Amino acid sequence: MNAQTDILQTAKHFQKELGEEYHDKVVEAIYADAARIADNCVSRDAQKAKLNFDTALDKALTHPIGGFLVMGLMFFIVFWLTISGANIPSQILADLLLDKAYYGLHGIATALSAPDWLSGFLIDGVYLATAWVVAVMLPPMAIFFPLFTLLEDFGYLPRVAFNLDKLFARTGAHGKQSLSMMMGFGCNAAGVISTRIIDSPRERLIAIITNNFSICNGRWPTLILIGTIFISSTAPPILASFVAALSVVAIAVLGIVTTLLVSWGLSKTWLKGETSVFSLELPPYRPPQILQTLYTSVIDRTAIVLWRAVQMAAPAGAVIWLISNIYLGDVSIAGYLVNFLNPLGLLLGMNGVILLAYIVAIPANEIVIPTILMLTLTLGSNIVGAQSGVILELENTQVYTVLTQVGGWTLLTAVNLMLFTLLHNPCSTTILTIWNETKNRKWTLIASLLPVALGLIVTFSTATLYRLFM
Amino acid sequence: MTLTLDQLKIGQEAVITKLVCTGITRRRMMDLGILPGTHLQAEFISPLGDPIAYRVREALIALRHEQASQIEMILVEESEV
Amino acid sequence: MTTDIAVDCRTCPAYNAAALKKLGMNVEEADYIIALAGNPNTGKSTVFNALTGLRQHVGNWPGKTVARAEGGLIFNDNQYKLVDLPGTYSLLSTSTDEEIARDFLLFGQPSVTVVVVDATRLERNLNLTLQILEITESVVVALNLIDEAQRHGIEVNERQLSRQLGVPVIPMVARRKQGIPELLQAIEAVAKGDYVTRPHRTRQYDTRLEKALEAMVQTIEQTYPDLPNPRWVALRLLDGDASIEEAIREHRLGDLSRGKSVVPIADTISLEVVS
Numbered sequence: 001m002n003a004q005t006d007i008l009q010t011a012k013h014f015q016k017e018l019g020e021e022y023h024d025k026v027v028e029a030i031y032a033d034a035a036r037i038a039d040n041c042v043s044r045d046a047q048k049a050k051l052n053f054d055t056a057l058d059k060a061l062t063h064p065i066g067g068f069l070v071m072g073l074m075f076f077i078v079f080w081l082t083i084s085g086a087n088i089p090s091q092i093l094a095d096l097l098l099d100k101a102y103y104g105l106h107g108i109a110t111a112l113s114a115p116d117w118l119s120g121f122l123i124d125g126v127y128l129a130t131a132w133v134v135a136v137m138l139p140p141m142a143i144f145f146p147l148f149t150l151l152e153d154f155g156y157l158p159r160v161a162f163n164l165d166k167l168f169a170r171t172g173a174h175g176k177q178s179l180s181m182m183m184g185f186g187c188n189a190a191g192v193i194s195t196r197i198i199d200s201p202r203e204r205l206i207a208i209i210t211n212n213f214s215i216c217n218g219r220w221p222t223l224i225l226i227g228t229i230f231i232s233s234t235a236p237p238i239l240a241s242f243v244a245a246l247s248v249v250a251i252a253v254l255g256i257v258t259t260l261l262v263s264w265g266l267s268k269t270w271l272k273g274e275t276s277v278f279s280l281e282l283p284p285y286r287p288p289q290i291l292q293t294l295y296t297s298v299i300d301r302t303a304i305v306l307w308r309a310v311q312m313a314a315p316a317g318a319v320i321w322l323i324s325n326i327y328l329g330d331v332s333i334a335g336y337l338v339n340f341l342n343p344l345g346l347l348l349g350m351n352g353v354i355l356l357a358y359i360v361a362i363p364a365n366e367i368v369i370p371t372i373l374m375l376t377l378t379l380g381s382n383i384v385g386a387q388s389g390v391i392l393e394l395e396n397t398q399v400y401t402v403l404t405q406v407g408g409w410t411l412l413t414a415v416n417l418m419l420f421t422l423l424h425n426p427c428s429t430t431i432l433t434i435w436n437e438t439k440n441r442k443w444t445l446i447a448s449l450l451p452v453a454l455g456l457i458v459t460f461s462t463a464t465l466y467r468l469f470m
Numbered sequence: 471m472t473l474t475l476d477q478l479k480i481g482q483e484a485v486i487t488k489l490v491c492t493g494i495t496r497r498r499m500m501d502l503g504i505l506p507g508t509h510l511q512a513e514f515i516s517p518l519g520d521p522i523a524y525r526v527r528e529a530l531i532a533l534r535h536e537q538a539s540q541i542e543m544i545l546v547e548e549s550e551v
Numbered sequence: 552m553t554t555d556i557a558v559d560c561r562t563c564p565a566y567n568a569a570a571l572k573k574l575g576m577n578v579e580e581a582d583y584i585i586a587l588a589g590n591p592n593t594g595k596s597t598v599f600n601a602l603t604g605l606r607q608h609v610g611n612w613p614g615k616t617v618a619r620a621e622g623g624l625i626f627n628d629n630q631y632k633l634v635d636l637p638g639t640y641s642l643l644s645t646s647t648d649e650e651i652a653r654d655f656l657l658f659g660q661p662s663v664t665v666v667v668v669d670a671t672r673l674e675r676n677l678n679l680t681l682q683i684l685e686i687t688e689s690v691v692v693a694l695n696l697i698d699e700a701q702r703h704g705i706e707v708n709e710r711q712l713s714r715q716l717g718v719p720v721i722p723m724v725a726r727r728k729q730g731i732p733e734l735l736q737a738i739e740a741v742a743k744g745d746y747v748t749r750p751h752r753t754r755q756y757d758t759r760l761e762k763a764l765e766a767m768v769q770t771i772e773q774t775y776p777d778l779p780n781p782r783w784v785a786l787r788l789l790d791g792d793a794s795i796e797e798a799i800r801e802h803r804l805g806d807l808s809r810g811k812s813v814v815p816i817a818d819t820i821s822l823e824v825v826s
Contacts, residue, residue: 023643162532
């Protein structure tokens with residue numbers, strides 16, 4: 001026992017004697033040795049060093065104009081490839097899983113003379129929602145993640161952080177947050193994981209909490225659909241598709257603005273404090289290993305995120321089917337819930353169906369629109385012949401008819417749905433990931449509820465303004 | 471007058487004389503190889519004006535203006551290199 | 552003549568590649584524990600993947616390997632467990648990554664520590680290497696990215712480097728699996744004691760400091776005569792390193808010298824709450 005205290009006390013004694021310079025001297029001695037050894041062992045071809053490709057590339061990629069052009073172009077290419085490239089495989093998967101396999105399973109259930117409630121629960125509920133999530137989510141992720149990883153491995157992404165750092169520095173955050181933010185545009189759960197690259201805890205928490213303001217893959221389709229069928233109708237036909245695209249981009253940009261504002265707000269309130277130590281190394285460019293990257297990003301990122309989503313979608317499908325098919329008297333549980341939520345929904349410029357869809361679709365944003373359609377039809381006049389608890393997809397024109405005539409949607413409903421798509425709680429996969437990364441109840445709760453709170457405030461404000469002036 | 475690293479212009483070279491910062495900031499600087507006697511060069515600046523990338527012991531390290539202003543230096547004239 | 556052929560065979564990569572069996576994650580009873588350390592961006596994960604057959608994501612980022620990754624391999628009938636430590640610039644500071652790496656080197660007692668070094672930035676990488684040499688003498692340096700170095704007109708004399716550091720230095724291009732067999736041989740030689748290292752130890756220029764260190768080492772050795780790295784422990788104690796102080800208070804340092812393996816490492820990292 002005494003020997004131990006003796007050691008510690010001797011150490012304390014010397015610490016006092018040596019003072020603050022101790023650490024510096026130790027480090028200096030090591031660096032001096034390192035420099036001497038490196039000098040002895042390294043020879044340089046000065047000619048070759050001058051013709052440095054990396055330096056030229058750095059100058060170009062961080063150029064005041066060129067740098068931003070390249071960033072915009074890269075961003076555009078990645079998303080264009082993701083969205084357009086995912087179209088065909090998504091359709092094939094939908095055809096396979098939502099059509100052939102779905103009817104196949106029903107065929108088997110009939111052949112086995114399974115009771116309706118069982119086949120309904122398992123096939124229409126659990127299976128359909130899960131298959132839906134896979135069909136909608138898998139192709140874009142399988143394209144987005146490898147592209148992102150290639151840019152990462154090449155060494156481009158740290159340059160993006162370098163270019164954008166000042167923007168984030170002003171809000172008390174870290175430049176690397178620009179990268180977790182971009183990753184969030186693919187998937188918020190992956191975005192939250194990617195905040196690991198931020199080495200200071202305060203800045204990392206800011207990045208985690210604000211990641212949800214990046215519109216993820218699951219939410220793009222909702223925005224594109226609503227933008228296309230509602231917002232574009234406000235413009236003359238010749239500008240229609242332009243206005244639709246503009247509305248979607250506007251929401252995404254609003255998301256970035258929100259990210260910066262909330263980051264700033266957090267560093268002024270809950271996460272007050274000194275900006276922690278900033279360090280950003282710009283690694284040398286390396287030729288990306290394409291095959292390796294494809295393999296690892298599909299396994300590491302896509303598969304993990306997809307698996308988590310499937311785990312979440314299955315129970316959601318079960319819940320959606322159950323609330324639509326269990327009746328208390330003449331009204332289904334869904335009916336009761338919608339009636340209950342309707343006053344609040346209308347106050348927010350939306351309706352009870354939308355709110356219920358968002359609540360049951362916590363696991364996966366992908367199924368919000370199919371759930372809204374199903375609920376609108378089965379609870380209203382069922383002009384298309386939707387079945388209770390069976391989520392469905394319709395042609396754009398049909399969607400418009402159903403939502404305006406049966407659902408009673410107006411332009412306000414559409415705009416507020418788009419805003420609410422941006423500003424609502426993270427999906428349950430993301431919430432789970434936030435918990436895994438922070439292991440902290442308070443921050444998980446804040447990260448989950450803060451966006452909803454903002455969503456409620458914003459939609460309430462727009463609804464009030466709309467009623468006052470329109 | 472003492473010069474600090476934030477006054478180093480792109481392309482110029484300097485030798486660090488003193489780290490004014492203390493505590494964890496100081497340690498992180500030293501981890502990155504930035505300590506008295508270290509030779510470095512300002513390579514390029516972020517298009518938004520901050521941070522600046524410095525070549526330090528063959529690596530590129532980005533430092534914010536605020537950090538650079540806590541590092542004292544002497545300029546190395548071109549002819550001496 | 553026959554011996555010549557045997558030697559040729561031994562150094563032929565094909566011979567050794569056949570002796571390597573990648574085990575992925577299936578490591579149960581390892582004969583040797585190998586720690587993999589290095590700066591960020593040195594291709595550490597590539598080396599790890601090449602040795603274990605695992606596919607950990609190779610990222611161009613510091614802090615990519617946030618938790619420890621483990622994998623296994625069999626080489627010449629010996630089973631090795633490979634532990635991939637977080638990439639750090641130093642072991643003297645206080646970040647979580649550094650603490651994980653430092654604690655494993657100190658308390659995990661790896662049989663061999665492989666330091667992956669970027670040939671294009673040797674000086675910067677030697678800083679960490681020299682610190683590791685203070686902790687453990689069983690070190691192999693994997694001089695990676697020599698192709699990149701050549702592209703930049705940089706030539707590293709690995710024999711000279713090996714002489715100066717007192718440990719084997721294996722030039723390699725991990726991405727193309729170049730040097731992997733040689734690395735395995737060096738690991739085996741150091742693990743089995745066939746290669747006796749003479750690690751470079753940094754002397755302090757400041758005499759007052761050097762004297763204090765010597766006095767500390769003496770005090771420590773009185774209580775822990777078998778400690779493999781009293782000088783490092785002394786260095787850290789003078790720096791007020793809380794985790795080492797705690798190890799002394801909790802008598803874990805004693806376990807260390809008796810050869811018990813203690814691995815008190817947080818497997819996952821959670822954020823400290825900032826208030």
